[in-house]
Amino acid sequence: MLWFKRRRQLPETEKIVPKHIGIIMDGNGRWAKKRGLPRQAGHVTGAKVFRTIAKHCEKRGIAVATFYTFSTENWKRPPEEVDAIMNLLREYLKESLADFKKENIRTRFIGDRSVLAEDIQQLMAQAEEATKNKTGMILNIAINYGGRAELAIAARQIAEQVKAGTLSPEEVNEALLEQHLYTAGQPEVDLILRPSGEYRLSNFLIWQCAYAEYVFDDILWPDFSTKDLDKVLEIYAGRHRRFGGV
Numbered sequence: 001m002l003w004f005k006r007r008r009q010l011p012e013t014e015k016i017v018p019k020h021i022g023i024i025m026d027g028n029g030r031w032a033k034k035r036g037l038p039r040q041a042g043h044v045t046g047a048k049v050f051r052t053i054a055k056h057c058e059k060r061g062i063a064v065a066t067f068y069t070f071s072t073e074n075w076k077r078p079p080e081e082v083d084a085i086m087n088l089l090r091e092y093l094k095e096s097l098a099d100f101k102k103e104n105i106r107t108r109f110i111g112d113r114s115v116l117a118e119d120i121q122q123l124m125a126q127a128e129e130a131t132k133n134k135t136g137m138i139l140n141i142a143i144n145y146g147g148r149a150e151l152a153i154a155a156r157q158i159a160e161q162v163k164a165g166t167l168s169p170e171e172v173n174e175a176l177l178e179q180h181l182y183t184a185g186q187p188e189v190d191l192i193l194r195p196s197g198e199y200r201l202s203n204f205l206i207w208q209c210a211y212a213e214y215v216f217d218d219i220l221w222p223d224f225s226t227k228d229l230d231k232v233l234e235i236y237a238g239r240h241r242r243f244g245g246v
């Protein structure tokens with residue numbers, strides 16, 4: 001009876017849109033292999049799908065979308081593949097500097113960019129600068145991102161403040177730690193989407209996902225469409241989140 005009441009009280013599904021969605025763009029390599037193509041071909045199509053889906057997230061009224069593009073662990077891949085991914089990033093940044101004008105999207109990059117090629121770092125800074133006054137969705141692009149590395153950096157920054165005497169250990173709490181994350185000030189993640197039939201987080205947004213809903217899908221990322229995202233958002237809207245309450 002109680003269950004029934006609670007379900008009835010849910011607002012109409014289309015109104016419940018996640019404030020923050022995290023998308024693990026996975027399955028590019030398998031998509032290419034299935035077609036007898038080199039893995040890089042999967043990344044090329046995957047990058048196109050990323051552009052389409054990012055725009056669709058904005059259209060659907062999502063406030064923040066974080067796309068997992070390259071993890072701190074992806075350096076283990078063959079150098080040709082890493083180079084191909086970095087070249088795609090470079091191309092995307094160059095092309096989108098023109099595209100940004102048309103969109104109302106704020107682009108940000110999360111992860112340790114200091115080890116990336118100098119020109120890529122410059123393009124990233126330009127993209128952030130060019131879109132900083134936009135009022136629409138925040139698009140976080142995670143590059144050389146790892147959730148553990150993010151937490152370690154936050155811990156180090158806090159430790160330095162304590163050492164300098166500007167912060168006391170008693171002041172260290174969840175809110176303070178949150179301020180030291182790449183996503184400081186952004187809403188926590190409501191929904192994580194991972195296509196490609198893998199059911200894991202792979203070091204993505206581990207702090208921000210503490211109460212996220214998860215939707216896993218078998219579709220390989222290069223095949224993922226706006227309709228698929230609409231389906232995922234519908235599944236999310238039907239979820240009943242409790243946050244530890246009743």
Ligand code: IPE
Nearest residue numbers: 025026027028029030031069
């Ligand atoms: C995701 O696709 C893209 C990156 C991790 C850069 P994968 O390249 O991991 O594709 P699969 O998982 O091998 O199919």
Ligand code: IPE
Nearest residue numbers: 024025026068069070071202
């Ligand atoms: C996660 O995918 C990273 C990105 C999508 C950028 P991986 O393909 O690297 O993850 P694992 O190795 O399957 O866990």
Ligand code: MG
Nearest residue numbers: 026027028029
């Ligand atoms: Mg993968």
